[in-house]
Amino acid sequence: MDTDGKGGVATSKGLTWALIVVLAAAVGVGAWYVIGSRATSSGPPTAADLAKTRYDLPQMTTNLAGGSVIQFSVSLQASSDQAKGELELRKVEIQDAVNDILHSWKREDLDQPRGQEKLKGDIMKRVNELLHNGRVTQVYFPSIIVQ
Structure with missing residues (x-):
């Protein structure tokens, strides 16, 4: 098979086999990665997982625009433990931001569908502007009373 005496055909076949081996290895690694990531993904977070990253602000009472008073509780769902830690550290800033937002709201605004x-x-956007490590993914009102 070596027609030119320098290994031209044999070298070409060797390179072809080397390329096949490298491609097969790449396909194997890719398949392992895809199958492995599917096996380890646990689907949506459980209630217990969410509870670990939820931060509850203390109950607050403030005035709305127009003279009404609102008493409410807010729970913030953090994207990670680190984000929850930052929420705890910024509690006063967050309470101030929530109060600021509510002072511009009227009772009629809350009564809309x-x-x-x-x-x-609005609360999620403002709180996320304060955070550097993660974000708030959901805001809950466990209780809200407007008078």
Whole structure:
């Protein structure tokens, strides 16, 4: 097979086999990665997992625009333990931000069909602006009373 006496055909076959081996290894590693990542993904977080990263602010009472008073509790779902730790450290800043938001809201704003959802979005946006390590992914109102 060596027609030119310098190993041209034999060298070409060797390179082909080497390329096949490298490609097979790459496919194997890729398959292992894909199958392995599917096996370790546990799906959506459990309630226990979420409870570990939820931060509850103390109950607050403040004035709304227009003279009404609101008493409420807020729970913030953090994206990680690190984010929850930062929420704890920034508690006073977060309470101030929530008060600031509510001072611009009227009772009628909260009575709108999506009023509380919009308020949750406003709170999440403002709190996320304060955070450097993670973010808030959900805001909950365990209790809310407007008078």
